[in-house]
Amino acid sequence: MASGVTIGSDGEARKPAATEIHDLLRDRICLLEYRPGAMLRENDIAGEFNVSRTPVREALQRLSIEGLVEVRNGIGTFVTTLDQEQLREVFGIRVEMSRLFGRIDTREVTAADVAILEALLTRSRVLMDKFDVHEHWRINHRLHFAISDLVLNKTFLEMWHNLYFRAARVWYDVSRDIWPEAVGLLQLEINDLLTAARENDIEAIGYVKRNYINFCWKRIASRQRS
Incomplete structure (x- = not known):
């Protein structure tokens, strides 16, 4: 506190x-x-x-x-609480918004952006040996804003942030139970984002985000059905 x-x-x-x-x-x-x-x-x-x-x-x-x-x-x-239908809608909109990366106002990826992603990847590797939900949150949180910083459209960003935080608490609850897989997904996502960032391919960054948002939703939906 x-x-x-x-x-x-x-x-x-x-x-x-x-x-x-x-x-x-x-x-x-x-x-x-x-x-x-x-x-x-x-x-x-x-x-x-x-x-x-x-x-x-x-x-x-x-x-x-x-x-x-x-x-x-x-x-x-x-x-607030979110039922499965509301969650499905939140994740669905996030997937569609990620398709807009590269089609709305963005800036070029810099060496500093790449360095942030490289540092986050290094931090994520520690989680595989000892899971810490707070550090998992901090890495994901920093990753979200590092990618969001490439977008210049303020209206887009307002909704993008809003939906991220609505979905986040559900994902972090699930990640406690599947932490090896959750950490593995995080590392794969950062690796894929690094590849796209090094090529300054904003649209590819959006597709990476779309894929991993989908992956997270599938884990959440599967857990709620069980």
Whole structure:
């Protein structure tokens, strides 16, 4: 849990802003530290971060817009649940959006982009010996934003991020049970993305994402049927 303060660029302790609170709450939801259906109490969160309820309320409102929490008037704020049909729709849209890579505004892949992917591949290899769901999350999280950074279309990115986080918590729940396969898929994905990135082939990057989104959905759907 957070300590309630962060350190600014000047080295001074400061209270976290609404954006920082949002990001941490989002990560907790994706890692199932807040389970579907759990109530998020403004007072408790404000007390943890030593802030007023205003930035907490802003963070929860953003999570609500993203579909990760539901505000029930007069009752409270709850982590949303996703049934199999909703999940199928989320993954289906993600697959279709990945087909648009290379057809919308993007930038060229740089040596720095390739270096990020190479570093993530190195980090992922450690997971095969000792699985850590938090490190698995951090690698996937960084990978998502590294690839997303190639896209310049802000409208696309808003939906792309939204759907990623809606799907993430389900995948990380499944990955705990199939972690050798989940880590193997992650390593294969990064390898394939590296091949496409080194060729500066944005469309190929999209096809790689499409394939691995499909792979993840098949594992999730199979687990839910069993």
